[in-house]
Amino acid sequence: MPNKVSYDAVVVGSGTNGLAAAIRLAQEKLSVLVVEANDTIGGGTRSAELTLPGFTHDLCSAVHPLGIGSPFFRKLPLERYGLHWLQPEFPLVHPLEEGVAAVVQRSLEETAASLGADQTAYARLMGPLVGQSENLSAEFLQPILHWPKHPLLLARFGVYASQSAARLINKKFKGAPARPLFAGMAGHSFMRFEDIPSAAIGLVLGMLAHTVGWPLPRGGSQRIADALAAHLRFLGGEIRTGFRVEHLDQLPLARATLFDLTPLQLLLLMEEKLPSSYRRRLGRYRYGPGVFKVDYALNAPVPWRNESCARAGTVHVGGTFEEIAAYEREVVEGKIPERPFVLLAQPSLIDPTRAPSGKHIIWAYCHVPNGSNFDMTERIEKQIERFAPGFRDCIVARHKMNCEAMEAKNANLVGGDINGGAFDLRQLLARPIFSPTPYRIPVPGFYMCSSSTPPGGGVHGMCGFHAAEAALRDCFR
Numbered sequence: 397m398p399n400k401v402s403y404d405a406v407v408v409g410s411g412t413n414g415l416a417a418a419i420r421l422a423q424e425k426l427s428v429l430v431v432e433a434n435d436t437i438g439g440g441t442r443s444a445e446l447t448l449p450g451f452t453h454d455l456c457s458a459v460h461p462l463g464i465g466s467p468f469f470r471k472l473p474l475e476r477y478g479l480h481w482l483q484p485e486f487p488l489v490h491p492l493e494e495g496v497a498a499v500v501q502r503s504l505e506e507t508a509a510s511l512g513a514d515q516t517a518y519a520r521l522m523g524p525l526v527g528q529s530e531n532l533s534a535e536f537l538q539p540i541l542h543w544p545k546h547p548l549l550l551a552r553f554g555v556y557a558s559q560s561a562a563r564l565i566n567k568k569f570k571g572a573p574a575r576p577l578f579a580g581m582a583g584h585s586f587m588r589f590e591d592i593p594s595a596a597i598g599l600v601l602g603m604l605a606h607t608v609g610w611p612l613p614r615g616g617s618q619r620i621a622d623a624l625a626a627h628l629r630f631l632g633g634e635i636r637t638g639f640r641v642e643h644l645d646q647l648p649l650a651r652a653t654l655f656d657l658t659p660l661q662l663l664l665l666m667e668e669k670l671p672s673s674y675r676r677r678l679g680r681y682r683y684g685p686g687v688f689k690v691d692y693a694l695n696a697p698v699p700w701r702n703e704s705c706a707r708a709g710t711v712h713v714g715g716t717f718e719e720i721a722a723y724e725r726e727v728v729e730g731k732i733p734e735r736p737f738v739l740l741a742q743p744s745l746i747d748p749t750r751a752p753s754g755k756h757i758i759w760a761y762c763h764v765p766n767g768s769n770f771d772m773t774e775r776i777e778k779q780i781e782r783f784a785p786g787f788r789d790c791i792v793a794r795h796k797m798n799c800e801a802m803e804a805k806n807a808n809l810v811g812g813d814i815n816g817g818a819f820d821l822r823q824l825l826a827r828p829i830f831s832p833t834p835y836r837i838p839v840p841g842f843y844m845c846s847s848s849t850p851p852g853g854g855v856h857g858m859c860g861f862h863a864a865e866a867a868l869r870d871c872f873r
């Protein structure tokens with residue numbers, strides 16, 4: 397690309413954070429170029445026929461409570477560009493032994509009522525969060541170092557969110573089904589349940605299930621990226637694919653450059669330009685466990701023993717609280733446990749566009765130690781069979797991705813880490829550095845806008861939005 401072509405802003409990487417940053421800048425009538433290494437846009441929101449023609453799988457994200465709940469996405473006319481959220485009847489079902497299952501319904505009251513002895517505890521825990529979810533989301537979807545608009549609300553959330561999942565579960569819930577149900581939601585943190593703040597993710601995901609749901613985009617996650625890209629182009633922005641940035645001098649001149657990349661890649665790209673103290677801080681940035689993912693083409697829906705599972709968008713397959721806790725602990729400690737906690741989505745149950753008539757797809761992954769290339773397929777299928785005998789007979793084709801394959805498809809997935817860095821107490825506070833504006837790279841005009849900045853992993857675009865706001869303040873006002 398000739399260097400003389402100049403833009404107000406260039407964004408490296410077309411994940412949802414890169415696209416969100418570009419849109420926010422283009423909204424201010426700035427000229428914006430997004431460059432993307434892959435031939436298709438979207439990063440963690442891409443879909444493709446991974447198994448067989450006619451079966452549309454999501455390479456990465458599939459279920460989008462954070463997407464539908466994103467304060468920035470909600471202001472954009474994404475429906476006009478083909479984004480339609482589909483809500484499954486139940487956001488989440490968690491099967492247990494003997495055909496029993498715990499169910500998260502849209503209604504908080506109905507969910508609590510199904511939890512037996514834990515009815516009141518669940519309602520008391522989730523009720524205040526659900527009642528104030530918009531205010532609360534606005535607080536935690538930004539850097540932790542900020543003046544809160546709702547300090548009391550945030551303090552109340554903090555009391556529970558700053559606990560370990562094990563402590564919260566042991567203190568609040570007496571038995572199944574509430575204990576494994578909350579454990580499954582906390583399992584999205586990739587943390588040991590003994591570590592803080594592993595409870596936080598469980599609380600946020602539970603709250604979102606009762607407020608905005610856990611929807612899937614019709615046609616697959618790619619539709620989110622495509623709708624964002626279409627809106628960006630409408631605003632005058634440009635996107636170039638097949639453009640891997642390996643040296644800064646490949647980039648056109650710009651007043652602001654935003655990187656939808658993680659610290660490791662930024663170090664490789666900018667090392668000698670960065671002040672040594674910042675380099676050291678980025679060098680200490682930690683990546684979390686990786687994932688092993690299998691996408692299935694099926695000739696029938698999964699034959700769940702419990703029929704509620706067949707009405708859910710997401711199914712958490714892992715058994716009891718103790719089993720899931722042991723699994724997550726071993727993964728963080730670098731071991732490959734026998735019985736994985738499988739996060740499974742069944743898009744074709746509510747979206748006929750995803751598979752040929754009568755056929756189905758399943759999206760399933762489990763956590764593994766960072767960089768592990770152990771093939772978990774057999775163990776994943778054994779777990780699903782445990783709650784859905786006959787599952788294997790439905791499989792027509794499967795597509796596997798280990799940590800290496802993940803990273804090969806998207807350089808941001810370092811060692812298979814899907815969140816752009818570990819979510820632990822240190823990196824909740826310092827992501828990637830401790831600052832009210834952690835998006836700013838200490839080189840004028842350079843910013844980081846990926847999920848390695850607050851509020852972190854997930855498809856919500858808020859990292860991109862805040863990074864663009866910082867660039868607007870510094871470079872364009």
Ligand SMILES: Cc1cc2nc3c(=O)[nH]c(=O)nc-3n(C[C@H](O)[C@H](O)[C@H](O)COP(=O)(O)OP(=O)(O)OC[C@H]3O[C@@H](n4cnc5c(N)ncnc54)[C@H](O)[C@@H]3O)c2cc1C
Pocket residue numbers: 408409410411412413414431432433434437438439440441455456457458459460461462463639640641642656657661687689761802805806807808809814815816845846847848852853854855856859
């Ligand atoms: C298996 C899996 C399951 C997930 N499930 C969910 C889910 O259900 N719900 C949810 O909300 N989130 C989920 N996530 C997480 C979510 O996908 C990410 O948090 C989100 O995509 C992060 O967005 P981003 O813009 O920060 O980065 P990314 O989406 O990773 O985008 C980064 C982009 O930068 C590009 N890039 C990298 N290096 C270069 C370079 N040198 N030059 C040019 N371009 C470059 C990449 O190709 C990529 O397109 C999942 C992720 C994975 C992998």
